[in-house]
Amino acid sequence: DSGVTQTPKHLITATGQRVTLRCSPRSGDLSVYWYQQSLDQGLQFLIQYYNGEERAKGNILERFSAQQFPDLHSELNLSSLELGDSALYFCASSVDGGANTGELFFGEGSRLTVL
Amino acid sequence: DAKTTQPPSMDCAEGRAANLPCNHSTISGNEYVYWYRQIHSQGPQYIIHGLKNNETNEMASLIITEDRKSSTLILPHATLRDTAVYYCIVRTLSNFGNEKLTFGTGTRLTIIP
Numbered sequence: 001d002s003g004v005t006q007t008p009k010h011l012i013t014a015t016g017q018r019v020t021l022r023c024s025p026r027s028g029d030l031s032v033y034w035y036q037q038s039l040d041q042g043l044q045f046l047i048q049y050y051n052g053e054e055r056a057k058g059n060i061l062e063r064f065s066a067q068q069f070p071d072l073h074s075e076l077n078l079s080s081l082e083l084g085d086s087a088l089y090f091c092a093s094s095v096d097g098g099a100n101t102g103e104l105f106f107g108e109g110s111r112l113t114v115l
Numbered sequence: 116d117a118k119t120t121q122p123p124s125m126d127c128a129e130g131r132a133a134n135l136p137c138n139h140s141t142i143s144g145n146e147y148v149y150w151y152r153q154i155h156s157q158g159p160q161y162i163i164h165g166l167k168n169n170e171t172n173e174m175a176s177l178i179i180t181e182d183r184k185s186s187t188l189i190l191p192h193a194t195l196r197d198t199a200v201y202y203c204i205v206r207t208l209s210n211f212g213n214e215k216l217t218f219g220t221g222t223r224l225t226i227i228p
Contacts, residue, residue, distance in 0.1 A: 002158065043159070043202075056215050076167055086153035090158050102147060102208045105217055107159030 003027070004107035005090050007110030012113045018079040021110045026070055031055070033094070033104060034066055038087035049074055053093040078112070086114045119203045124142075124223040133190040135222050137203030140184040146205050148179060149216070150188045154199040159218070162188065198226045 003026035013019055034046040036059075045058035049068035051052050060066075063081075070073045078085060088111050092104040120138040127133040139148065149164040163170055163177045165186075170177045176189040192196050202221040 002160075037156075037217075042220055043153075045215050045217060048215050058215070063212075064144075088156055092158070102149065102164060102206070103161045104151075104159075106160070108158050109156065 002107060003107050004091055004093050006089075006107035006110050008094075008110055009015040009108065010111050010113075012115065013081060014115055015081055015083060017081050017114075018077065019100065019112065021076040021078070021089050021091075021112075023074045023076070023091030023093075023107060025091075026095075026105055029093035029095055029105070030072065031094045032068055033092040034060075034073070034074070034076050034093065035090040035106075036087050037090065037109075038084070041087075043090070046076070051099070082115045083114050086112055088112075119183065119205055119207060119219055121201075121203050121219065124225070126179065126225050126227055127190075127193045129226050130192055131228050133193040133197065133224060133226070135190075135203075136203050137186040137188070138185045139203070139205045142183050142205050143205050146178065147181045147208055148183075148186045149204045149206065150175070150177065151202045151204065151216070151218075152195075152197075152199040153202070154223075159202065193224075193226045195226050195228065197224065199224060215217060 005024040007022045030051045033048045036044045046060040047066050048056040052068050061081050066076045088109045090109045092106045134223045150162040151159045153159045165177045200221040
């Protein structure tokens, strides 16, 4: 158990719909990272938040957005869903500051199926 | 971050040592070598990392060549549970919330009974 909690574990929805994925980082971790893993694309970095602020952006579509709340949990919002958005979405968190070893702790993922 | 090259797949007999190679010829002096693995569709799991010295922990050993252009991850006694995709990643280490990882395609290691 990495200590990172993601909900829901599975989600099935229709094209055009909007969903929200939630991530609770490990206690004390300030950074949250979102990754997408589809069958033909491997693990793709989407976005990172550090203590409530966006820190890095990867291949995140404009239809997707994320935020990190004051209690440090994060949400990834996916809208106008398309079949190609079907994927596993992983959240990770990291220790920051002097104790940092560069290790990312990943959750078990949210599997999104768009029909 | 420097690019890495890994073989797409490898087999290893159960109980034997699994040696997974990684080339990172463009690595710079302040970049570390990290190894993660992903078992089936679970979240990736950290294994080990190093800068230039060989490293060992309870999971594996990491051997980095003297010129740092390549490394080998060693699983000393492979079990069926070690069947996974193994990712070699090269990156700098920051203390300021900049730890994103860029995953390549990795090596799919299959442990054979």
